[in-house]
Amino acid sequence: MIFETRRPAAERMNGTGPTARIDGRAPGHLSWKFVSLILLAAFLVNAVIALVGLPEVRRPLTLTYSMNFGDLYDLIAKSLDDGSGYRVDPATGKTMLREPGYPLLLAAVFKLGGYGLEQARIVCVVLALGAALVLLRFTQNITGDAMTALAAALLFLLYPGVLVAEARAGIEIPSIFTVLLFMLVLHHAVEKQCLWRYWAAGLLLGLAVLVRSEVLLFPLFLLVYFFVGARGWAERRKVVERVAVLALGAAVVMSPWIIRNYFLVHEFVPTATVAGVAAQEGLYTCENAASGEPFWLEQENAGLERAELATQLGKPFVGPYYQLFYTPHDEVAFNHALLNQVSTEYRRHPALLARCAAKNVFFNFWFLGKSWQSTLLNVMVQVPLLGLAIGGAAVLRRRGLLSKVSIALLYILYIPAVHAPIIAHARHSMLIVPFLVPLAAVSLVSAWRALRMQNSGAPLQQSATATTGE
Numbered sequence: 001m002i003f004e005t006r007r008p009a010a011e012r013m014n015g016t017g018p019t020a021r022i023d024g025r026a027p028g029h030l031s032w033k034f035v036s037l038i039l040l041a042a043f044l045v046n047a048v049i050a051l052v053g054l055p056e057v058r059r060p061l062t063l064t065y066s067m068n069f070g071d072l073y074d075l076i077a078k079s080l081d082d083g084s085g086y087r088v089d090p091a092t093g094k095t096m097l098r099e100p101g102y103p104l105l106l107a108a109v110f111k112l113g114g115y116g117l118e119q120a121r122i123v124c125v126v127l128a129l130g131a132a133l134v135l136l137r138f139t140q141n142i143t144g145d146a147m148t149a150l151a152a153a154l155l156f157l158l159y160p161g162v163l164v165a166e167a168r169a170g171i172e173i174p175s176i177f178t179v180l181l182f183m184l185v186l187h188h189a190v191e192k193q194c195l196w197r198y199w200a201a202g203l204l205l206g207l208a209v210l211v212r213s214e215v216l217l218f219p220l221f222l223l224v225y226f227f228v229g230a231r232g233w234a235e236r237r238k239v240v241e242r243v244a245v246l247a248l249g250a251a252v253v254m255s256p257w258i259i260r261n262y263f264l265v266h267e268f269v270p271t272a273t274v275a276g277v278a279a280q281e282g283l284y285t286c287e288n289a290a291s292g293e294p295f296w297l298e299q300e301n302a303g304l305e306r307a308e309l310a311t312q313l314g315k316p317f318v319g320p321y322y323q324l325f326y327t328p329h330d331e332v333a334f335n336h337a338l339l340n341q342v343s344t345e346y347r348r349h350p351a352l353l354a355r356c357a358a359k360n361v362f363f364n365f366w367f368l369g370k371s372w373q374s375t376l377l378n379v380m381v382q383v384p385l386l387g388l389a390i391g392g393a394a395v396l397r398r399r400g401l402l403s404k405v406s407i408a409l410l411y412i413l414y415i416p417a418v419h420a421p422i423i424a425h426a427r428h429s430m431l432i433v434p435f436l437v438p439l440a441a442v443s444l445v446s447a448w449r450a451l452r453m454q455n456s457g458a459p460l461q462q463s464a465t466a467t468t469g470e
Helices: 009-014 032-056 073-082 101-113 117-143 146-158 160-167 172-192 195-211 213-229 232-265 275-288 295-312 328-348 350-367 372-398 402-419 433-456 460-467
Strands: 002-004 021-023
Touching: 032 117, 032 146, 032 160, 073 101, 101 117, 101 172, 101 195, 117 146, 117 160, 117 172, 117 402, 117 433, 146 160, 146 433, 160 172, 160 372, 172 195, 172 213, 172 232, 172 402, 172 433, 195 213, 195 232, 213 232, 213 402, 232 328, 275 295, 275 328, 275 350, 295 328, 328 350, 350 372, 350 402, 372 402, 372 433, 402 433
Parallel strands: none
Antiparallel strands: 002 021
C-alpha cells in the first residue's frame, strides 16, 4: 500500500513541491492471522514461565515473592468444595472477610480437578490470556492502531508482575480480567451514549466488585468527571441518569451477596470485612517502619496487634495474622473496632494521615515489597513502565487523542487514591498495570516508527498520519 503524507495546505492547493510518498503496509492494519500467531507465542511463553519456570525457582524467591496460596481465597474455596459453607475453616463461623467471586471460581475448579496450587495457576494463566485479548480490543478502540494494540497485549502477557501474579495464583489476575471487561464496555457506553450500554457496564462492574472491591466507588469519580465536563444542566441531568443506571446494574449483581450478609449479621455489608485489617495494617506499618526491617515482619507485628485488640474485646478467635471468629457478628464488630481505632488516630493527628497517604501514593503503591530485595526488583520493573506510560500520554496529548484515554487515566488515579489512607504495596499496583501498558505501547510504537522513518530518510513531520494509525 502507498501512503500520501500530509503536506502544507498551500502546497497541496497550488501543486508546488513534490508529494512525499511512503511505501509499506498501513501501520493501523495487521492481519488477524499474524496477530493470533504472535499472541499464541507470547501466551506459550507466559504459560511456561508461570507454570514451570517460576515454580521451579520458588525456593530462592521465597523471601522475595511468595509463590504459595495467600489471603484466604483458597481456604474459603476448599471449605465450599468440602460442603462446609462460606468460611475459612470448618471450626470457625461463616465469613465475609473476602469477596465471593474468586473463591467461588476456585471452588468450581477444585471440584473438577481437586485442591491444589497448580490448578489455580492454570486458571490465572487462562484469565491472563482473556485479559490480554480484552486489552487488545480496548487499546484498539482507544488508539485506532492495531500495532499499538498488539504491543500492549504483548507487554501485558510478558510483564514480570503479571507472571508473578499468575504463579502465586492470587486475586490480581481475576480482578484485572473483570475490570478490563467493565472498562471495555464502559468505553463503548461513553462513546455511544446508550443507556443499555451503561446498564451492561454496571453488570460487569458488579462482577468486578464481587472479585475485588477497590473498584466499587469508581462510579463516583466518573460522576464528578462527567458532571464537571458537561455543558449545561440538561447534559448534567443525562450524566446523572447514566451513572445511576451504571450503579443500578452493579447493585443488581451484588445483591445476592449483600442479602446473604444481611441475613447473617443484620447489617449492610456490600463487599468484605477486611477493610479494618487493611486500615490498621497501613497505620501500623506507617508508624513503625524501621530502616532495614523487612515489610513482612511489620505485617506480622500488625497482626499481633490486631490479635491483642481482639483479646481485649473478649471475642474468641483463631489465627495470628487474620483473626478468624466463631460468629459473623464478632467478625463485623471487630472490623468496626479496627476502623474506629484508625479513624480516631488520624483525626487526632492529621499530619500523620498526610504523611502516610503521601508515602503510600508516591512510593509504597508502586514499589514496596515484602523485603528490600523485592522492593529493589519492583523499582527496576516498575520505573521503566511508568516512564513509558508518561511518555505515551505525552504522545497522545500531542496528537490530540488524550481524551480517548481519559477514563483509563481516571482509573489510574483512582486506585492509588483508594489505597492512600489504608495500606499500599506493589501488589496493589497490579490493578492498574493493564491501563498503563497501552500508554507504554503508544510510547514504544511511536519511538519505533520515528526511528524507522528517520532511517528511511523521510521527514519526521510527514509521518504524523502514519504514527496515529489514521
